[in-house]
Amino acid sequence: MMNTSIPRDSSTVNITLIAPLSGPLVPIERVPDPVFAQKMVGDGISIDPLDQCLRAPCNGEITQLHPAGHAVTVTTPQGIEVLMHIGLDTVGLKGTGFTARVQPGDAVQTGDALIDFDADYIATHAKSLLTQIVIANSERVATFAPRSGQVSAGRDVILDLTLTGGSVEETTDMVKAITSEAIVIPNPTGLHARPAAVLANLAKKFKAEVRIQKGDQQANAKSVVAIMGLEIGHGDKVTLIAKGDDADAAIETLTPLLWEGLGDEGCTPAPAPASFEVSVNSAPAPRPRSENPNLLIGVAASPGLAVGEVFQVRHTEIQISETAEGDPQRERDRLDQAIDQARIQLEALQARLHGERAADKAAIFAAHQELLDDPDLLDIAYSALAKGKSAEFAWQRAFTTHADRLASLRNELLAARANDLRDVGRRVLTLLTGAEPERQEPPTNAILVAEELTPSDTASMDRSKVRGFCTTLGGATSHVAILARSLDIPAVAGIEPRALELPNGTPVILDGGKGTLRLNPTPEDITRIRETQERLAVRRQAEMAVAHEPAITLDGHRMEVVGNIGGLAEAEQVPGLGGEGVGLLRSEFLFLERSTAPSEDEQFETYKSIAEALGPNRPLIIRTLDVGGDKPLIYLPIPKEENPFLGERGLRIGLDRPEILRTQLRAILRAAAFGKVRVMFPMVGLLSELRDAKAMLEEERQRLGVKPIETGIMVEIPAAAIMAAQFAREADFFSIGTNDLTQYTLAMDRGHPKLAPKVDGLNPSVLRLIAWTVEAAHAQGKWVGVCGGIASDPQAVPLLIGLGVDELSVSLPTIPSIKAQIRTLWRHECQDLARRALTLETAAEVRAYCPDPFAAA
Numbered sequence: 001m002m003n004t005s006i007p008r009d010s011s012t013v014n015i016t017l018i019a020p021l022s023g024p025l026v027p028i029e030r031v032p033d034p035v036f037a038q039k040m041v042g043d044g045i046s047i048d049p050l051d052q053c054l055r056a057p058c059n060g061e062i063t064q065l066h067p068a069g070h071a072v073t074v075t076t077p078q079g080i081e082v083l084m085h086i087g088l089d090t091v092g093l094k095g096t097g098f099t100a101r102v103q104p105g106d107a108v109q110t111g112d113a114l115i116d117f118d119a120d121y122i123a124t125h126a127k128s129l130l131t132q133i134v135i136a137n138s139e140r141v142a143t144f145a146p147r148s149g150q151v152s153a154g155r156d157v158i159l160d161l162t163l164t165g166g167s168v169e170e171t172t173d174m175v176k177a178i179t180s181e182a183i184v185i186p187n188p189t190g191l192h193a194r195p196a197a198v199l200a201n202l203a204k205k206f207k208a209e210v211r212i213q214k215g216d217q218q219a220n221a222k223s224v225v226a227i228m229g230l231e232i233g234h235g236d237k238v239t240l241i242a243k244g245d246d247a248d249a250a251i252e253t254l255t256p257l258l259w260e261g262l263g264d265e266g267c268t269p270a271p272a273p274a275s276f277e278v279s280v281n282s283a284p285a286p287r288p289r290s291e292n293p294n295l296l297i298g299v300a301a302s303p304g305l306a307v308g309e310v311f312q313v314r315h316t317e318i319q320i321s322e323t324a325e326g327d328p329q330r331e332r333d334r335l336d337q338a339i340d341q342a343r344i345q346l347e348a349l350q351a352r353l354h355g356e357r358a359a360d361k362a363a364i365f366a367a368h369q370e371l372l373d374d375p376d377l378l379d380i381a382y383s384a385l386a387k388g389k390s391a392e393f394a395w396q397r398a399f400t401t402h403a404d405r406l407a408s409l410r411n412e413l414l415a416a417r418a419n420d421l422r423d424v425g426r427r428v429l430t431l432l433t434g435a436e437p438e439r440q441e442p443p444t445n446a447i448l449v450a451e452e453l454t455p456s457d458t459a460s461m462d463r464s465k466v467r468g469f470c471t472t473l474g475g476a477t478s479h480v481a482i483l484a485r486s487l488d489i490p491a492v493a494g495i496e497p498r499a500l501e502l503p504n505g506t507p508v509i510l511d512g513g514k515g516t517l518r519l520n521p522t523p524e525d526i527t528r529i530r531e532t533q534e535r536l537a538v539r540r541q542a543e544m545a546v547a548h549e550p551a552i553t554l555d556g557h558r559m560e561v562v563g564n565i566g567g568l569a570e571a572e573q574v575p576g577l578g579g580e581g582v583g584l585l586r587s588e589f590l591f592l593e594r595s596t597a598p599s600e601d602e603q604f605e606t607y608k609s610i611a612e613a614l615g616p617n618r619p620l621i622i623r624t625l626d627v628g629g630d631k632p633l634i635y636l637p638i639p640k641e642e643n644p645f646l647g648e649r650g651l652r653i654g655l656d657r658p659e660i661l662r663t664q665l666r667a668i669l670r671a672a673a674f675g676k677v678r679v680m681f682p683m684v685g686l687l688s689e690l691r692d693a694k695a696m697l698e699e700e701r702q703r704l705g706v707k708p709i710e711t712g713i714m715v716e717i718p719a720a721a722i723m724a725a726q727f728a729r730e731a732d733f734f735s736i737g738t739n740d741l742t743q744y745t746l747a748m749d750r751g752h753p754k755l756a757p758k759v760d761g762l763n764p765s766v767l768r769l770i771a772w773t774v775e776a777a778h779a780q781g782k783w784v785g786v787c788g789g790i791a792s793d794p795q796a797v798p799l800l801i802g803l804g805v806d807e808l809s810v811s812l813p814t815i816p817s818i819k820a821q822i823r824t825l826w827r828h829e830c831q832d833l834a835r836r837a838l839t840l841e842t843a844a845e846v847r848a849y850c851p852d853p854f855a856a857a
Contacts, residue, residue: 013078013163017057018110019151020084021049021131025158027146028132033088033194036132041083041197041224044134045146045159049086054115055153056108057082057133064229066091066192069098071228072114073136078163081136083224086117088127091192097121104229111154133158136224139204178247180240180255182383184401187264190233195262200224202254208244210254221254237379293519296496298470300515304490306468307521307529308445310506313453313469318429320392328385335381335391338431339372345427346372372424392432399425442466447508447517449499461489468510470495470517484512492517543816547578551822553801553830560807561819562619564787570812571610574618578816581618581676583735583809584787585610587625587664597636597660603667611675619676621735621809622668623714624661624693626650626682636660645749650683650714655692665700669709678710680735685717690730714787716740721769724776734777735809738788742766760843761790767799767838767846774804785809795850797821802834 026046031037036046056074063081064073070090073083086098097118102108123129135141145160187195203210203221210221214236219226221240232238238258242250324331377398384394403421442448442462448469461469468490484491490512499517502508509518509529518525551559562583563574574582590598590606598606611620626649627636636657654661668679681693690713701708712733715721721741724734738761743749745766748759770786777784785807790796792810797818800808810818837846 015058015076015078015080015161015163016157017082017133017159017161019047019153019156019158020055020057020114020133021047021051021053022151022153023048023050024150025146025148026130027148028134031088031130031132032128035194035197036085036088036134039134039138040201041085041132042081042134042136042138043141043144044083044132046130046132047151047158049119049129049131051153052117052119053113053153054084054086054117054131056110056112056114057084057158059109060107062102062104062106062108062114065100065102065104066228067095067231067233068093068189068192069095069100069115070117071192072100072102073228074108074114079137080140080161080163081223083132083134083136084114085132085134086115087122087129087131090122090126091189091194093122093125094189097125135161178242178251179387180251181387181389181397182237182239182380183255183258184380185232185234185236185238186259186261188234189264190231190236191227191262195264196224196227198262198264199227199254199258202257203250206242206244206246206250206253208242208247208250210247210250211241213239213241239383296470296499296517296519298492298495298515298517300513301493302484302489302491303513304468304488305529305533306447306490306510306512307526308447308467308508308510309443309504310449310502310508311442311446311504312500312502313448313450318392318426318433320396320429320433321390322393324385324388324390328388331385331389331391331394332382334432335385335395335428338391338395338428341431342424342428343372372428392429395425395428395432399428447510449495449502451500463489468492468512470499470510472497472500539820540817543820544577547576547816547819549578549819549823550580551819553822553825553827555827557801557827559801559822560785561815561822562621562785562807562809563812563815564809565610565812568606568609568613571613571620573812574614574815577812578819579618579812582610582614582620583785583807584680585620585622587622588627591625591627597663600663600667600670603664604670607667607671607677608674611671611677614675616675619678621678621680621712622671623680623682624651624654624664624668627653650716651681651689651693652683654681655689658696661693662696662700665697666704669697669701669704669706672706672709678712678733680712680714680733682714682737683716683740684713684727685719687723687726687730690727694730714740715773716744718745718769721773724773725779728777728780728782731782733783733785734773735785735787735807736770736773736805738766738770738786738790741769741788745769758843760847761788761793762796762799762837762846762850763843764838764840764846767803767834770800770805771803771834771838778804783807792818794818794821795847798825798830799834799837799846799850801825801827802830802832802837 024047026048028039028044028046029037031046035041054072058074058076060074060076060082062072063075064071064083066072068091070087070093071083071085073081075081090098099116101113101115108114119129135144138144140163141161143160143162145162147156147158147160151158185191191199199212200222211218212221212227212230212232213219214230214232217230218241219230221227230238240251240254240258242248244250380401381394381398384397385391389397399421403425442465444465446466448461448466450469450471452471452473453469466489469484470492472495473493490510492510492512492515494515495517502519506519507521507526509521509525510516511518521529551561553559560580561578562581563570563577563579564584564586565571565574565582566586566589571582571585573579585607587603590603607620607622614620636653648656654664665679668677671677679697681690684690684693694711697711698708710732712735713720713727713731714737715724715727715734716737716739718741720727721736727734742759742761742763746759746763774784783806784804785791786800786805787809791800791808792814794817797808801822808818833850837849840846840849
């Protein structure tokens with residue numbers, strides 16, 4: 001119970017707190033956390049708990065309950081804020097192990113249950129179980145009298161308090177408020193108890209009233225509980241508001257500290273002293289390095305061989321001033337004008353790329369255009385402008401803050417998009433300053449080396465001079481890598497950092513297929529590579545001459561070789577390259593770069609045109625819309641997901657938004673009258689998903705009164721491969737998407753710059769899933785294709801034939817060479833090769849065992 005007595009001196013009040021837990025009491029000064037030990041949160045006491053239910057130490061109201069469930073505040077009728085914090089560093093558990101029994105606003109009595117917790121879990125996953133009971137507004141307390149020894153919950157006294165002066169009235173002086181710029185919170189777990197305590201203690205050093213605002217809510221920045229009550233999370237935008245004599249100093253001091261995270265773990269640290277040495281135990285695992293000083297290792301980003309000389313690309317730092325020369329409105333007008341100019345530039349670039357029938361490349365810069373309209377980006381910039389900052393400084397602060405946030409994400413594919421934001425930011429900054437940063441023209445036969453290149457850099461490369469490039473940052477799925485492949489420029493990402501130290505003019509050989517950069521090749525090496533390139537050119541001509549002939553092995557086994565396409569322009573190329581159809585039409589191209597979904601008629605006309613371009617005898621497999629993960633659509637919002645690659649993707653989106661899927665299915669069914677059209681569903685993991693999709697297809701077919709079409713699934717999830725026998729009873733065919741199947745099997749993001757070299761479709765685990773899928777499908781009389789990256793890999797082709805795959809759907813330029821390769825193979829030898837590969841342990845062993853048909857080119 002709480003004992004409150006009012007003595008003769010009515011200016012003082014006594015309050016007694018009862019133990020919220022059973023266990024030995026520990027002086028707050030001995031808690032192994034400086035924020036609590038130094039009483040930055042407030043004075044109080046700690047308990048080493050022996051039970052697992054936190055109870056109310058007094059009568060009062062629940063005024064704060066942290067979202068992570070580890071901290072709660074009870075405010076007494078006298079306004080004393082009793083904050084209880086279970087364990088140390090428990091905010092990082094994100095609620096696991098805690099079950100709240102109350103909600104903010106609840107009235108509680110002494111001994112009522114507040115939070116149940118799993119002591120065993122917390123003890124093994126957090127720094128300590130020590131639970132702190134502190135008075136957050138300790139300035140209200142004249143004397144603290146903590147008890148000692150063992151206590152029992154709900155019975156024994158732990159702390160006697162004497163209050164003075166009643167409630168503290170907040171300053172109400174009618175003085176001008178000083179407001180900070182918008183601040184983005186960098187703390188990984190937001191402003192929990194520790195950073196809130198740091199902010200409160202710093203704010204208390206100023207006489208001014210200091211408040212912190214999130215959205216339309218404000219809180220006293222000198223109160224830990226009030227700050228925590230705002231539930232300020234990572235990435236939230238806040239502003240500081242100060243009133244009083246030293247308000248300017250308060251804002252000037254606290255703003256940069258909030259930007260830096262208030263010393264919280266996981267935020268960008270302050271510069272360390274020169275004498276600071278990193279512990280050996282803290283050093284990360286070394287990046288892959290070559291033992292050969294003349295060989296640098298990276299990640300294959302765009303295939304091809306290039307011989308040339310190093311040319312280092314350095315972006316000149318754009319010099320800007322922080323303070324505006326004119327008034328805030330003038331600076332805002334300047335910024336808006338620069339953004340409009342950047343938008344016009346991007347529109348022109350997109351129009352040029354569309355004119356070149358390069359919709360995929362245009363989509364990258366359409367995404368850049370969307371970034372210019374990002375409201376959070378503009379809010380931060382406009383807020384800084386209102387504080388007298390220059391347009392250049394405000395814009396740089398805005399885009400670098402967001403880029404840094406993206407770069408810190410655990411999802412490496414999204415983190416790679418930070419480069420796109422910096423590219424857009426630099427474009428606007430260049431327009432604001434009025435001078436393009438100096439950029440040297442590369443010499444002929446240049447191999448560009450850079451820490452990072454932007455999509456704009458890549459799209460504007462002079463192909464008559466640039467033979468290839470490598471970067472120390474980025475991955476195989478960055479927009480830069482995608483552009484490089486579309487432009488047929490050999491490229492390597494994630495190259496060893498020592499590449500940046502190479503002098504300009506160093507002769508090198510870049511192998512985009514293997515992800516290597518060979519330094520100082522001998523004249524003989526250069527001659528050999530150039531002769532190889534010449535022989536490959538001759539071979540290419542010979543392959544094109546027979547491209548229309550079927551792909552039949554030496555012992556008479558025929559393979560179907562078809563193409564992966566993303567639109568009508570590519571469909572028109574298929575017959576001329578000898579393609580026997582389309583094994584994968586990525587229908588997303590119709591849904592991107594627009595504010596509304598395409599209509600049924602628009603889709604029908606497109607599918608019809610593609611079918612007619614292929615002719616009546618070439619199959620066209622249309623994959624239904626595959627978005628989600630890294631491919632969101634503006635008009636198809638998907639709630640924020642912790643891991644979008646394990647969330648709403650592919651067919652799951654279509655089943656959740658049936659109006660999108662039904663419209664597409666009707667268009668596909670109508671187009672089937674003009675060609676050999678089949679439909680394929682992506683990212684199928686459950687039989688129920690396929691059955692639901694087939695039921696929708698059948699309903700739409702009956703409404704239209706048209707003939708049935710063949711229906712297949714993408715095998716991209718290991719569950720689909722393992723359940724292939726059951727899926728084969730429901731589907732007419734399978735197409736194995738080895739890119740996703742590999743990353744889901746290995747639990748490695750194929751866009752991860754560190755893990756990408758290990759994400760290889762020739763890993764024996766992936767080959768076993770392919771073998772399993774083929775065996776199950778053939779037992780049901782169904783055929784299996786492969787439309788993933790390894791279908792175009794010459795080393796993988798014999799293995800896929802040996803595993804029994806019936807169809808290879810490959811990138812268009814490789815159709816003639818893959819068909820030519822098949823004509824040189826014996827099926828029985830491919831089967832022996834596949835059986836042996838399944839017994840090996842690593843993808844590297846498989847590649848070493850399988851012959852490279854171009855090794856002797």
